[in-house]
Amino acid sequence: MITILNREIPNQVDELSIEQFEAITDINNDPNLDPIDKHLKVFAYLGIPESEFWDYDVADFIDIVKNFNTMEQKDFPVVEELELEGYLYKAQMRLTVRDTKMIEKIALHKEKGYISEMLAVMFKREDLTPTEHYADAHIKQKSRLIRKINASIALPYLMFIAEKIAKQVKNAPTQSVEPSQS
Amino acid sequence: MHLPNQWSQVSLEQYIEFSKIDKSQGAYYYNSEALSILLDEPIEIIEDMDVDEMSELLKANQWCASEPSKRYKHEVLGMKFKPLNKLTLFEYIDLDYYFTDNYITNLDKVCAICYRQSKVNEWGDEVLEPYEFDCTIRAERFLDLPITDVYGIVHEFLKYRDTFLKNYENLFTGEVDENLSEEERRELDPEEVKEIEQEQKLAKWSWEQTIYGLTNGDITKSEKVGALPLIYVFNILSMKKELDI
Numbered sequence: 069m070i071t072i073l074n075r076e077i078p079n080q081v082d083e084l085s086i087e088q089f090e091a092i093t094d095i096n097n098d099p100n101l102d103p104i105d106k107h108l109k110v111f112a113y114l115g116i117p118e119s120e121f122w123d124y125d126v127a128d129f130i131d132i133v134k135n136f137n138t139m140e141q142k143d144f145p146v147v148e149e150l151e152l153e154g155y156l157y158k159a160q161m162r163l164t165v166r167d168t169k170m171i172e173k174i175a176l177h178k179e180k181g182y183i184s185e186m187l188a189v190m191f192k193r194e195d196l197t198p199t200e201h202y203a204d205a206h207i208k209q210k211s212r213l214i215r216k217i218n219a220s221i222a223l224p225y226l227m228f229i230a231e232k233i234a235k236q237v238k239n240a241p242t243q244s245v246e247p248s249q250s
Numbered sequence: 251m252h253l254p255n256q257w258s259q260v261s262l263e264q265y266i267e268f269s270k271i272d273k274s275q276g277a278y279y280y281n282s283e284a285l286s287i288l289l290d291e292p293i294e295i296i297e298d299m300d301v302d303e304m305s306e307l308l309k310a311n312q313w314c315a316s317e318p319s320k321r322y323k324h325e326v327l328g329m330k331f332k333p334l335n336k337l338t339l340f341e342y343i344d345l346d347y348y349f350t351d352n353y354i355t356n357l358d359k360v361c362a363i364c365y366r367q368s369k370v371n372e373w374g375d376e377v378l379e380p381y382e383f384d385c386t387i388r389a390e391r392f393l394d395l396p397i398t399d400v401y402g403i404v405h406e407f408l409k410y411r412d413t414f415l416k417n418y419e420n421l422f423t424g425e426v427d428e429n430l431s432e433e434e435r436r437e438l439d440p441e442e443v444k445e446i447e448q449e450q451k452l453a454k455w456s457w458e459q460t461i462y463g464l465t466n467g468d469i470t471k472s473e474k475v476g477a478l479p480l481i482y483v484f485n486i487l488s489m490k491k492e493l494d495i
Contacts, residue, residue, distance in 0.1 A: 164297060165304050169276070172276040172277065172278045172279065173275065176275075
């Protein structure tokens with residue numbers, strides 16, 4: 069936690085819920101905002117209204133931003149089981165082709181809330197069939213529950229997905245099997 | 251699982267399926283669908299693979315990134331390739347339609363029009379069967395052929411069509427644009443919109459109009475005109491235009 073203008077707000081990953089983490093990520097990814105606007109919006113989201121910074125010196129604001137963005141170096145443990153509303157969901161550090169296709173679809177089409185949906189693909193209930201697990205409605209419902217959990221649970225999985233996809237891109241150029249139609 | 255290692259091991263049917271994969275769904279979607287087609291395995295088998303396993307298979311499939319050979323066989327399934335300069339009007343119209351629509355997904359039908367059964371006539375000359383069959387039904391026979399047997403037809407016809415259109419360019423009006431969007435309609439004045447729509451109507455019915463003109467409006471003669479050699483028909487049309495008759 070960090071205190072800004074006498075308000076204590078979370079600034080470490082393990083102090084945020086996935087919902088908050090997603091909201092902050094969305095603000096940071098907004099191409100229409102400059103860095104100052106982004107931070108004003110992030111602070112507003114976390115409880116400090118923009119108006120409180122209006123009379124603030126820019127140099128002081130930059131210091132606040134620097135302090136806010138200082139992350140403690142931590143290794144977050146891999147959580148392989150989640151209990152959500154009485155159901156046990158399990159995940160492994162493994163991606164099947166179907167998982168990757170779903171994650172790719174989410175990344176391509178979902179502008180907001182993609183972290184919770186990616187985790188919803190990774191965490192599976194053992195009593196469900198693959199068809200039930202990958203059903204859009206099930207993934208959406210599960211992602212709603214996942215949004216409430218701590219963001220630190222998401223990090224190892226996001227790192228794993230990013231590394232896996234980066235490796236795939238490096239090793240096998242995507243769409244390598246596409247025939248030319250010229 | 252048998253993974254082909256060159257285009258000659260891929261059938262025309264597989265190649266057509268390949269071209270139908272929706273590319274907008276992403277690279278993993280595309281590659282898994284492509285592997286399912288190449289391996290001839292249900293998509294579920296591919297989807298259950300570890301993503302690294304798929305990556306290894308893709309590495310072995312780099313040859314797919316290149317186009318199949320532009321050659322084609324002049325005889326397949328006991329049928330002979332009909333020289334394009336011998337096409338009839340109806341054959342050309344159908345080929346033109348299939349090429350404009352999608353020459354890969356229609357390649358089986360294109361083959362059905364281009365390859366013909368033949369026989370030796372009473373004079374000892376080889377004659378090709380007339381175009382009196384349903385090419386959509388005949389097309390099925392070609393699906394199991396290796397794509398490399400027939401792929402070159404695409405280039406051959408495109409080349410031929412280019413030359414043909416150039417030779418008779420005085421008979422063809424320019425390309426007609428797609429339907430006007432609402433925005434385009436607002437920007438143009440009503441007279442211009444009317445004119446463009448009229449051009450589009452004429453383009454839509456251009457072949458029918460040509461046949462209607464050639465038969466002097468007697469549509470019972472359409473089949474006879476359609477069976478005439480394309481070059482002959484266009485030479486007559488050119489003559490009519492030049493002499494204004």
